Amino acid sequence: MSEKTLTLSLDRREQILEAAMTCFAECGFHQTSMHDISAKAGISVGLIYRYFKSKEEMIAALAAEHKKDIASLLERAADAPSLLEAMEVIFTSHCCARSPHILSAFVVDLFAEASRNRRVAKIVRSVMRTKAAGVAALIARSPELKKAKSGLDAQAIAEMIFALNDGTMMRSVLSPANVSVSQQREGQLKVARSLWHLLFSHTSHGNGHR
């Protein structure tokens, strides 16, 4: 029974976080009311407080989940057959999950929040480190690195990849609603490939993407 109870509890927790994520992405942390979240989750306000001590704790929990998502993303990227494909996985990651804007909007809010909330800042910093380390490893072991004549080390390349990745994501929150998920995907792929070519390709002609 304790197992079932635990499962049930975890489901509830998930359900609440899912609702919160959607609300936060739609309205921002501080414009989303607990009532909004409870309504979206289809439960009462009070129940949320059995799972989270405060609204801030929910934000932190979501930030922690984000960290896990990033970790699993990196694993998937590590499994990719080539560095180019790994980069494609990374650059398109926020285009698939859930609805288009949701994730981007959430992450931008997360950074904004991190700039004034120690607790969130700590988590987001750790996300950044996870990402940087993961990709640096990816690059370090890739055959492309040796061919690269850019003179940049794995660390610098990783940082560039992520800055560009975050930058496109930040800008994507403004892409008009009529841009479909697959169009966004295309755009992201284009950026990823462009960067790959810049970093590792020496033949300009091979750059076959539009």
Place this chain on the structure above:
Amino acid sequence: MSEKTLTLSLDRREQILEAAMTCFAECGFHQTSMHDISAKAGISVGLIYRYFKSKEEMIAALAAEHKKDIASLLERAADAPSLLEAMEVIFTSHCCARSPHILSAFVVDLFAEASRNRRVAKIVRSVMRTKAAGVAALIARSPELKKAKSGLDAQAIAEMIFALNDGTMMRSVLSPANVSVSQQREGQLKVARSLWHLLFSHTSHGNGHR
């Protein structure tokens, strides 16, 4: 007198916006109260409402100011003797003005806000267009472009520059307080030069920056 009144008014407006900017950057739009702003500006709450119809209007006004700042930044970049130097101007722009984090935090908040506020979205989109067009022009006329063998057109290059620029800025809101402005500057310069090399340099050895 009307002229003086006008001047006075504009000063007041500036004074209020200056205070608001600081508060917004410190606490975020929706966690900053009108009282916070009035206190920072050293005036009464009521007076703010003689200059701005609402809080939202202040955000919009600041977004508009941001747009002007970007425009003037682009002018300065256009005056730079070389494309590399232009990129250096662009990448370090948010490191000088006011205190370190202030501007970055504000801009990240602005994007977050834009993702759910039509009015702000409109302005920020126009900022993005301004930037993109400005830099595209910069590149189009630069001698480097012809030498570039990346196969990317001016537009794509401009987008990459800005995505990277926004990405590093977004990440900078998390740089610890003990990172000085000049250190941040250094970091930004490094990124700018790396990108420049990737885009336009064919001699890997020339990449002399650390």
Place this chain on the structure above:
Amino acid sequence: MSEKTLTLSLDRREQILEAAMTCFAECGFHQTSMHDISAKAGISVGLIYRYFKSKEEMIAALAAEHKKDIASLLERAADAPSLLEAMEVIFTSHCCARSPHILSAFVVDLFAEASRNRRVAKIVRSVMRTKAAGVAALIARSPELKKAKSGLDAQAIAEMIFALNDGTMMRSVLSPANVSVSQQREGQLKVARSLWHLLFSHTSHGNGHR
């Protein structure tokens, strides 16, 4: 089995009341939550409701228990060999039971509650009558009364004893934590003896208390 069940139930009831008493004394009736009580009693919230219809009922039950405590106190006082000793029993009663402040704080809260809760008021009034009658009887039968030249009748003397008793108890909730139980006892004894001397002694020299 029904007998055992009943016994069990009574134990439970006692256990709950004991926990409630402690919580109430520590935090006050209306700042103690049912959860606090259930936690202190080591049971679930729901179980409390099998024994008490509501929180108010618990307060009433505790008031009723207090009434019994007072009745038994009076019996003990009646068994005392002299009136002075009876008074000593009465004045020190709240110093022994449980931890020092607990009982005083509870009783003061009980009076506060009684001033706006009919049900509690009824019980507390009855406590007061019990006390008054009991002590009046004690005095009426005591040899001291005849010697007393104060001109006060048993009823008036009883009232004075209790007003003084309640007054010292009310003030004792403020005695700092570093006053030990035995010190409090000393203080109460001193007051009891002083009053006894005032009421019944005609030789000022016999007033041997410190």
Place this chain on the structure above:
Amino acid sequence: MSEKTLTLSLDRREQILEAAMTCFAECGFHQTSMHDISAKAGISVGLIYRYFKSKEEMIAALAAEHKKDIASLLERAADAPSLLEAMEVIFTSHCCARSPHILSAFVVDLFAEASRNRRVAKIVRSVMRTKAAGVAALIARSPELKKAKSGLDAQAIAEMIFALNDGTMMRSVLSPANVSVSQQREGQLKVARSLWHLLFSHTSHGNGHR
């Protein structure tokens, strides 16, 4: 203008405290809502917070007012032509001000609160010291003291007076509504005179009160 503003503010503050006092006495600190107070004062909830940072601060403010009331009561007592009359002033003080029960109920609540609220405890302790010192001085200078053969010093007598005073007040919160203010006054006077006789009178026959 600043003077008028100040006056206005003080009036407001007074008005709010007056309303709060009534509500607190009627319902207790923790059963009175801010809305109750604002309704009783005829203002909005928000306005209360311009004058008091929190509910707790209002309680503290009222406790501080109580302290002043006690100080002024002691001054009046000191002006009384005789010690007996001084005691009469003291014992009847809570019968006149405002409506009958209000003050008593408030003070009992104040003691209850003091038993778990450091801030209030501090104030109430200081009230107790003020009272004790004031009356001890009163007694020390009175001619009765010399005649007293009780063997009690001024300090002990003062404490007895106050314990009795507080005790009768605590008990008065339970006097039924049909007991008029003047009847309560009578009762208090009776107690005061009884005590005076016990303390200072040597002729039992002179005890002329009922």
Place this chain on the structure above:
DNA sequence: CATGAATGAGATTTCATTCAT
């Protein structure tokens, strides 16, 4: 032009109580 007192809706959070298991 300038103030800041005043409003009242709304946000977060708590809690007595119920009820399915």
Place this chain on the structure above:
DNA sequence: AATGAATGAAATCTCATTCAT
């Protein structure tokens, strides 16, 4: 008998905005 998840009303406190002075 016993649990504790669930509810939702209510409490405290905040804040954008208005308006009399």
